[in-house]
Amino acid sequence: MRALSSFREFKPPELDFVQQFKMGELVVDAGATIFLEGSDSPHIYTLLEGWALRYRMLESGRRQVLNFALPGDLIGLQSVLFDKMLHSVQALTPVRLCVFSRQRLWELYERHSGLAYDLTWIASREESILAEHLTYVGQRNALARLAYIIMHVMERCRKLGLVVNDTLATPITQQDLGDAMGLSIVHTNKTLRRLTATGAIEWRRGGIVVRNAAELTRLADYEKRETQPRPFI
Amino acid sequence: MRALSSFREFKPPELDFVQQFKMGELVVDAGATIFLEGSDSPHIYTLLEGWALRYRMLESGRRQVLNFALPGDLIGLQSVLFDKMLHSVQALTPVRLCVFSRQRLWELYERHSGLAYDLTWIASREESILAEHLTYVGQRNALARLAYIIMHVMERCRKLGLVVNDTLATPITQQDLGDAMGLSIVHTNKTLRRLTATGAIEWRRGGIVVRNAAELTRLADYEKRETQPRPFI
């Protein structure tokens, strides 16, 4: 419930609306497909707990990971705006979802302009994340790409309190990282070993440790672009 | 004025609002920067005439072209939602812009839920275009990437009536294409020559001719994802 509100305070009527907007909860197994590209679902979700993956599958068998979905993330907005989903979403762990009705979204736009604004904001933030990924995949080498995507995930998880002792427990595999940054699994592995060798991070089965955050940022050749949301007045 | 409405019919009150929402027109020279990354503008625009480029510049001098802006496109929504632009926008030709006030956007959300919905829709469509670009840059080779980006531009321009006799007059350079698809200028050129040699397209100074659309689609290894907007009820 608080998931959506991670970036601002709700007003009481908004909270009421969101509360009755909620249709229930759904729990899916690890590995299950939450949305299939091309499908048309009557629901949208917010992720309450667990990890998920947004991706596009090609006929060749190749996969482009678009982003990771974390608690608080809205999933399936596209199936509201378009007549079908344009990417798939898969659970990486057992996942708990909050279910909303697609129908009642019209009401949201008519009665709660603040929440409508938030939806535009969410869509636009997703866009800017993809823009950043695209910039890395298009313009940087494997080492910088992997350093970046690890930074990106760590940073988001840090804000959610999922990072303890600079350690993040995550179901992400090297295959996932490679598919996100347009690298083969072999090159991903070799580059990840190089990255570990610098002492910036440690890669473990089921976890990532950041040993030297400054070095990681440097290796990612990261140019900070801090943004603040502009609140709805 | 009709630019924004390219995808649906406006209701009379919405039309009224948009009409008085407009603050005037702005004309900029070819090469001028419309938005600079990191800046904070009190205006947003729609492109009425001409070509523009959305891109991110890196300190290293490399550039990632995110997308091309065409007549009807909204420019600068990010400066409303965030406290700054996260990419730059540059005019490729002399450009005519319709200027709107950022302030009055709140009004739009409060009084015209249909238009608010449209803004979310626009943001989400931009996201899905970036997802498709990312998929190409991440998963396909130079030939498919270039075939794709040319298809993409031609398709959008076709809908705007800018393509006559399968020919598009465009200010896009090989450098632009390369920066969009993450390829060096040299490799872009060589691959473009190969693409021309197949007979699929013809590359001219200031123009692209599609000689064999089916072949171009095949070379792009394109998997069609037709979408319809879901109208606001």
Next chain:
DNA sequence: CGTTACCTTGAATCTCCTCAATACACGTGG
């Protein structure tokens, strides 16, 4: 204790990049 998913490493190959040089088109000023 065997199966499965994930990680690791070496070798050969190829795509794509950088460097370098040249050609072509267009506009400007002498």
Next chain:
DNA sequence: CCACGTGTATTGAGGAGATTCAAGGTAACG
């Protein structure tokens, strides 16, 4: 009208980075 500068396109050569193929190794799980 021609010389010149500038932005764009073209081509060759050499090399770095990434891919594919192939073969193991390791941890988790029933």
